[in-house]
Amino acid sequence: MYDFSLLPEETVRAMIVALVLFLVSFLSFVIISLYTLINTSIYSKEHKEKLKLICDVAYFHERGKRNNQEDSIYISPLDMIEENGFVAACSDGMGGLLNGEVVSKFVTDSLFEHYPYKFNAQAENAKIISDISDKVYEEYHLSAGATLVMVHIFDDYMNFYSLGDSNIILIRNNRATILNQKQNYITLMIKKYAEGGIDTIDAYRDSRARGLIDFVGNHKCKVQMTSKPMRLIENDIIIVSSDGVTDSMPLNRIVSHIHADQNATGIARTIKYGVRASKNAKQDNYSAVVIKMNRSFV
Amino acid sequence: MIEYYTFKHRGDALDYTDEIFLRLVPDLTVAIFYGSKISSAPKSQALLFSEILNSEEGSKSIDYLASVFEECLDEGSEYLILKVLKNGVECFRRGEVYAKIIKDGQILLLPNGFFGMSPDDRIVCATAKFYKNISDEGILADALVADSCSEWMNMMIRRISDQTQLRCGNLSVVTLKRNN
Numbered sequence: 001m002y003d004f005s006l007l008p009e010e011t012v013r014a015m016i017v018a019l020v021l022f023l024v025s026f027l028s029f030v031i032i033s034l035y036t037l038i039n040t041s042i043y044s045k046e047h048k049e050k051l052k053l054i055c056d057v058a059y060f061h062e063r064g065k066r067n068n069q070e071d072s073i074y075i076s077p078l079d080m081i082e083e084n085g086f087v088a089a090c091s092d093g094m095g096g097l098l099n100g101e102v103v104s105k106f107v108t109d110s111l112f113e114h115y116p117y118k119f120n121a122q123a124e125n126a127k128i129i130s131d132i133s134d135k136v137y138e139e140y141h142l143s144a145g146a147t148l149v150m151v152h153i154f155d156d157y158m159n160f161y162s163l164g165d166s167n168i169i170l171i172r173n174n175r176a177t178i179l180n181q182k183q184n185y186i187t188l189m190i191k192k193y194a195e196g197g198i199d200t201i202d203a204y205r206d207s208r209a210r211g212l213i214d215f216v217g218n219h220k221c222k223v224q225m226t227s228k229p230m231r232l233i234e235n236d237i238i239i240v241s242s243d244g245v246t247d248s249m250p251l252n253r254i255v256s257h258i259h260a261d262q263n264a265t266g267i268a269r270t271i272k273y274g275v276r277a278s279k280n281a282k283q284d285n286y287s288a289v290v291i292k293m294n295r296s297f298v
Numbered sequence: 299m300i301e302y303y304t305f306k307h308r309g310d311a312l313d314y315t316d317e318i319f320l321r322l323v324p325d326l327t328v329a330i331f332y333g334s335k336i337s338s339a340p341k342s343q344a345l346l347f348s349e350i351l352n353s354e355e356g357s358k359s360i361d362y363l364a365s366v367f368e369e370c371l372d373e374g375s376e377y378l379i380l381k382v383l384k385n386g387v388e389c390f391r392r393g394e395v396y397a398k399i400i401k402d403g404q405i406l407l408l409p410n411g412f413f414g415m416s417p418d419d420r421i422v423c424a425t426a427k428f429y430k431n432i433s434d435e436g437i438l439a440d441a442l443v444a445d446s447c448s449e450w451m452n453m454m455i456r457r458i459s460d461q462t463q464l465r466c467g468n469l470s471v472v473t474l475k476r477n478n
Contacts, residue, residue, distance in 0.1 A: 157403060160439075170435050179439035181453050190459045191452050197308060201463040226442040228418060231403035 053156050053232055054296040055086045057289065058268035062275070064244055064283035070100035071242045071287035074108040074150075076115055084116035085154030088289040092147045092166050092242040094215060095284070099144040103136055107146050107216050110135075119154040119229070122161075126223040129161055129216070136217035145217030149180060149240050153291065157229035158238070164215040167246055169254070171237040176251040180224055183214040235260065236293040237267060244286030245271065248278040264292040299477045300326050300382055303447035305455065309427075310465040315340040316425055318470050319351050325381050327351070328472050332376040332395045332425045343372050351379075364390045378423055382474065386414040387421065394426035398434070400441040405434045417476050420450065424471040431461045447473040 057078065063069045070093030076086055091107040093100020110132045117125050129148065136145065147164025160168050162180035170177050181187065189203035203209055214221050232238075237258070239245075249257075249271065257274050258267050268290040275286050308314045315333035320326070331347045333340030347367065355366050360381050367377065376393025389397055389408045397408040400420040408421070415421075420441045436457045444450035451473050458464065 170439075172435055175433055175435075177433045177435040177439070179435065181440070181443070181456060187452075187456055190456050194305075194307060194452075194455050194459070194464060199310065199464045200459040201465070203459070204463065224443055226439075227445075228442050229403050230438060230442055 052296050053234060053293045055081065055153055056264040056292040056294055057086070057088070058264035059088075059287070059289045060268050060272040061287040062244075062272065062285065064275075064285050065281065066283075066285050068101045069285055070095075070104055070146075071244070071285040072101075072104035072108040072146075073240075073287050073289055074111045075289060080116065085119050085152055086291070087111070087115065087117060087150065087152050088240045088291060089148060089150035090166055090240045090242055090287055090289060091149075091216065092164070092244070092285070092287075094145040094147065094164075094212070094217075097144050099140065100146065103140070103144045103217060104146040106136065107132055107148055111150065117152055119152060119157075119159065122159055122225050122227060125152070125159075126161060126225045129163065129223045130221055133163065133216045133218060133221045133223075137219045140217060142217065142219075145212075145215045147212070147242070148216050151238060151240055151291070153232065153238075153293075154229075156232050158232050159226045159229045161226075162224040163218075163221055164212050165210075165243055167239070167241050167243065169237075169239040169241065169246075169251065171239070171255060171258070172233065172235075174255055174260075176255045178246075178251070179230075183224065184212050185209040188213065232293050234293060234295045237264075238291040238293070239267075239271070239288050240291070241288035242284070242286060244284035245275055245288050247284060248275045248280045248286070262292075264290045267292065300474060301447050301477055302326070302328070302472060302474045303451050305451050305469065305471045307464055307469040309467045309469055311467045313341075314468055315344070316468045316470040317344040317348065318472060319348050321351055321357075324357055325383055327382075328378075328380045328423055328474065330378045330395050330423055330425060330470050330472065332378075332393060332470070334425070334427065334468050335376060335393075336372060336374050343375055346370060347375070347377060360388045360390050364392070367392070376425075380408075380421070380423055380474075382415075382476075383412075386412055388412050395424070396426070396429060397421055397423040398437065400438060403438075403442070405438040405441075415476060419476065420447075421474040422450075422454070422471065423474070425468070427467050428458070428469055428471050431458045431466055447475050450475075 072091045074089040091104040093104040114128050147166040149166040149168050150161040152159045165182040168179045186203050186209045190200045193200040257270050304318050317331040319329040331344045333344050378391040378395035381388040390410050399406050440453035
């Protein structure tokens with residue numbers, strides 16, 4: 001033990017002052033921290049619904065077993081999200097036709113040229129896509145084509161556009177749904193069978209029925225689009241992908257592989273390795289843009 | 299003006315035991331009788347349901363109509379009645395027959411009672427067998443894409459077909475939309 005009585009009186013006084021100052025500043029720090037914490041938590045609770053959703057984005061773009069990369073993706077500038085929203089698209093050159101690589105790249109390059117897009121001008125945006133399709137038609141006259149899926153997210157809402165059979169997948173509450181409809185002959189056959197009151201098993205047996213009835217490169221194509229935007233919620237995961245992803249990794253397997261606490265990069269990585277792990281000998285090109293919706297407190 | 303489209307399919311069941319009824323006056327009334335779960339004489343219960351709906355009592359308030367159904371129908375009867383009024387819909391359901399509304403980019407289950415409806419809103423009424431094979435997000439996406447009630451229906455049927463090839467028992471569905 002120190003015998004403080006041996007110290008000069010001034011030193012002891014200085015030590016006491018220093019101690020008091022330290023205690024005061026420590027207490028102030030604790031009080032301010034607690035106050036901020038409580039206020040932030042109350043504010044977050046009160047304004048949770050009003051706070052915007054922000055997009056956490058990642059992508060992968062893989063060749064699979066093909067010689068060429070016929071998928072092409074487009075991601076709009078992330079620093080323009082506040083003003084113009086976020087746009088992501090994936091175009092897949094049609095197998096069996098020539099120049100798939102060139103057409104899909106032309107599609108995404110054209111989307112880039114037309115950026116920014118007005119969020120509430122769905123018909124106008126669909127017309128842009130339809131014009132791109134007409135240009136492809138004029139160049140190739142149905143000897144080349146591509147599919148296209150595109151999402152446009154602004155705050156808590158999303159519009160989507162689709163031509164062909166690529167996928168826009170929404171994972172919500174651990175359940176995955178492909179939002180866009182596949183524009184192939186199966187759709188027409190199902191309509192006929194259903195109207196006739198019979199089951200539709202034959203529609204899936206004929207592999208030719210998977211042929212597309214609409215795509216980029218078709219003349220006067222009808223772009224599938226949302227006429228009103230869809231409301232997004234926190235933790236929604238949107239995957240804009242080519243069919244090379246879902247051919248090797250069905251929706252239920254995607255859902256079972258990803259975790260709620262993963263960010264977009266983690267989800268993209270999981271899906272990419274999931275496709276690779278399926279060891280598909282004829283693995284098509286597989287590409288996807290993964291978007292996870294987070295609540296912003298900024 | 300109200301646009302609507304109905305879809306009935308026997309599926310892999312021996313008979314079509316559900317029934318869809320429409321009454322156009324004084325207000326459009328849509329009713330779905332879910333007979334698949336009734337073990338004895340579901341068709342006679344459906345006929346009884348139809349008789350009541352088309353009688354004078356069918357034009358009275360939905361609460362009154364529900365009380366008549368309660369009194370006359372078999373205890374296990376399940377049904378939904380949806381009356382389209384000037385600025386909304388009035389709904390009454392008993393059992394596993396539901397109506398869902400597409401509003402402001404979201405899908406919501408219609409509660410019993412009155413619910414306001416604007417021109418862009420859409421409604422789907424169906425039995426539990428329909429909802430079992432389609433997600434809410436699928437219904438919502440199709441509603442936002444489709445131009446008409448028939449197109450919306452075809453899209454939803456495609457989704458159910460992808461899951462079941464329409465071998466999933468009776469399907470009874472009505473889609474509704476208010477046009478300007």
